[in-house]
Amino acid sequence: MKPTRLALFDIDGTILTTVRSAWENPFKDAMEKALAEAGDPRAIDTGKYRPGGKTDTQIIYEILEQNGIDESRIGRLLPRIKAHYLSLLKQVIEGNPGYVTLKPGIQELIAELHGHPDVLLGLLTGNFEEGARIKLGAQGLNHYFGFGAFGENARQRSELPQRAVDAAKHHKGHHFTAKEIVIIGDTPNDIHCGRHLNVRTIAVATGPFTLEQLQAEKPDFAFVNFLEKGKVVSAILDPLPHSF
Numbered sequence: 619m620k621p622t623r624l625a626l627f628d629i630d631g632t633i634l635t636t637v638r639s640a641w642e643n644p645f646k647d648a649m650e651k652a653l654a655e656a657g658d659p660r661a662i663d664t665g666k667y668r669p670g671g672k673t674d675t676q677i678i679y680e681i682l683e684q685n686g687i688d689e690s691r692i693g694r695l696l697p698r699i700k701a702h703y704l705s706l707l708k709q710v711i712e713g714n715p716g717y718v719t720l721k722p723g724i725q726e727l728i729a730e731l732h733g734h735p736d737v738l739l740g741l742l743t744g745n746f747e748e749g750a751r752i753k754l755g756a757q758g759l760n761h762y763f764g765f766g767a768f769g770e771n772a773r774q775r776s777e778l779p780q781r782a783v784d785a786a787k788h789h790k791g792h793h794f795t796a797k798e799i800v801i802i803g804d805t806p807n808d809i810h811c812g813r814h815l816n817v818r819t820i821a822v823a824t825g826p827f828t829l830e831q832l833q834a835e836k837p838d839f840a841f842v843n844f845l846e847k848g849k850v851v852s853a854i855l856d857p858l859p860h861s862f
Contacts, residue, residue: 619735623854624786624794626742626766626779628803629750631670631825633724634757640714641706645677648702652695660685670826671807673744673778674700674769700770704748711756718756721824723844725759730847732762736855738790741766742782742801742811744775765789779812800854809835820853 627633636644649662662685669677678699682692711717731737739762743750747768754760765788767781779801787793799817801808804825809832812819821832821840833840839853 620792621738621790622736623798623800624738624740624783625731625800625802625854626740626782627728627763628671628801628805628808629741629743629745629753631804632721632802632808632822633728633759634718634720634753635824636753637714637717637719640717641710644707645674645681645699645703647706648699649678649682649695651702652698655698656695668826669744671744671775671803671805671811673772673775674703674746674749675773676744676769676775679773700746704746704752707749707752711752715756718753720757721822721843723847723850725757727844727847727850728759728762730851731854734851734855738786738792738794739763740782740786740789741768742778742803742808743767744769744778746770775807775811776814779815779817783815797858804832806832806835809837818854818858820850 643664646662646664653660662681664681667681678696679692732739741750741763743766745768747770750768751760765785767778767785771781772778783794783799796816797818799812799815800820801812801817802820804822805827809819809821819837821837822844823829823832823842829840829842838858841850844850
């Protein structure tokens with residue numbers, strides 16, 4: 619039996635959160651370390667930067683551009699920054715078992731969807747894949763997600779939905795289209811990134827945006843959290859109502 623829905627989950631703010639006090643400015647340390655190794659030691663200002671709904675690749679480019687580093691040089695630094703970031707992420711998680719915490723209701727929702735014959739689960743996240751696996755692994759969730767689209771696959775989040783659809787076809791042999799594709803996330807970028815594919819969107823106010831702010835972006839559904847599991851499963855599987 620072929621699944622009828624491809625449910626693509628964002629990670630940060632949707633599945634889990636990381637405790638800022640344990641690592642206040644992810645990427646800052648990695649960027650400064652890479653620059654020092656390249657003979658250009660300097661402090662990187664990330665104080666006003668907002669990374670929500672962006673890919674890790676985009677975040678690195680935008681922060682360094684804001685700090686006066688040109689695009690071609692960022693491209694050369696990117697592999698080294700990525701390696702340092704992933705190494706630091708492992709260290710932070712190993713040293714702080716509570717660094718990764720799950721959002722309300724998410725574990726039960728994912729478990730139910732994983733066992734549903736009509737649903738194929740995947741990831742659509744701005745995280746580098748190894749970073750995504752490190753975070754999910756801290757809470758034992760990796761086995762639910764066999765594939766996805768990740769931050770190294772594209773600089774802009776809008777490029778990720780098609781990558782995820784292609785990965786699903788490779789993984790399961792079925793090509794999903796339009797409202798068969800469900801993108802689940804906590805930011806306006808999650809709502810908008812699949813519009814060109816006419817996907818189904820489910821927003822959840824467990825990240826930096828309120829329910830009202832997310833509803834203003836006109837997702838197909840919006841929830842405060844995922845504690846009402848049955849309603850979320852219905853939003854994924856049922857025929858769509860009129861937009862709100």
